[in-house]
Amino acid sequence: MMTVGNPGPSGAPVVSFEEVSKVYGQVRAVDGLSLDLRHGETVAFLGPNGAGKSTSLDMLLALRKPTSGRIRVFGSDPYTSVKSGRIGAMLQSGGLMPEVTVREMVELVTTMHPRPLPVDQTLKRAGIADIANRRVDRLSGGQTQRARFALAIVGESDLIVLDEPTTAMDVESRQMFWANMHAEVAEGRTLLFATHYLEEADQAADRILVINKGRLLADGTPAEIKERAGAKRISFRLDPVDEAFLLGLPALVNLEIRRDQIHIQSSDSDRTLYALLDAGYRPREIEVSSLGLEQAFLAITAEDDKNGSADQRDKETVR
């Protein structure tokens, strides 16, 4: 596992998971998850559907209890932290109060908070000031999402947890959302968000946690995650092709041959390319490009799925 290189955040962890597991019957939704969030970080929680993101967030917010392991938030248990208003959260599965206006609902949740912020400010920050007098059950998808977000920022919480915050938002509102969010974090908050928009994680987060099948696969800056996945792509033409040789190239992660067109995924493009040249090959039309986080993410989870099924096969042969 990669270490985190951010020099900024320091002090005791805001959130710590210690060997946390959650088992539903036969299914291990979360499997020995350990992680620390530090003060002031913006952390993205990345993983495919069913990876255990929601269950992890539910446990962090005291909605579910871990089967084993321990979660600490600001040095106490999740329940205490939620009830003392230190966590502001927005869940995909969270609903809104029907038959009242947006303002009435936001006012209500504001009065519950020990360190409330002015309601007008919250409405403005969430971008719902113009629909404050509309009834909650008559909002569009994007408006509902913003109203949900408003409930997460009604007070001065130290940790903000957002589950897929920009789902159902258009590009413009998404940009506005992140501009506001960066302002919140600049005030000294810690932000954890789950997302399936990799671009969003890449741009907004200074740290990414990749989770698959309930386990942490990677933990690092977006640059580190891309690097780990073999995040350079080398393309060239070569005739004739010696597949065995190409497969033996250093730092090679993936090889794809289409007639004379070769695509290589490499974790160190310089080394791979030098080895190719040193062996006397003279490829044509060389292109070296970076992989996006999306490909990196797919590479990491695909590798894990492959290992997982290999484990499964090994076990079966042993039997």
Added chain:
Amino acid sequence: MSGTMDLARLEMLRVLRNKRYMIFTIGLPAVLYLAFGRSQTTAYGVEFKAFYMIAMASIGAFSGALTGNAQRISQERKDGWIRQLRITPLPAFGYVTAKIIASLVTTVPSIVIVLVLGRFYGDVQLAPWKWIAIGVVIWLGALAFAALAIAIGYRFMPDTAQPIALFVYLGMSLLGGLWFPLTGALGKFAEGLPTYQITRIGTDIIGQGSFPIDRVAIILAWLAGFVALAALSVRSTAEKI
């Protein structure tokens, strides 16, 4: 506690904005009393107009506490509003407490209106303490049905919660003799039901000025049972909300 009270206040506002509440909880019992309240018969040893006043006040109060609440709670659970509240600083039982408080408050008008009709339209004349005692007993019954609504709302999805609540309400009100007084075997059976006992405490107060303590015991037993059922339902669904 302030969060809970604010939630209760908003809950009341919602109820008052709701048309169904106005029709079934406030309107229907009053209209029925105006239609049949002057019937010149007797029931349970008192004039019909006095019995019917108690019965109709109970009908409104119980339907408001049970059928309205059960379906709402179930819907709010399904929509994730209860889940949302759990991740706010609202105390653990704040939602349920607010629902009960809102029920108890919004039940008052439905009871008072029918009692006022009884006094001025039915010409039922009672000492002040009797009016208060009758109101309080019906109110206590509404509390039991509010607790039952919580149990149903937490256990069933909206499409089943609604018919279940309606079925229980109709069963309890019919077999408890709220729609018409019961005699014979049915009356014997009804003695186990809180709805019947609430009506009979009312008629006893009007008729002889006192009532057997057994009646109160039966009501309290149902109240305790419903409250326990509600608490159990809330706790057992904690991980599913």
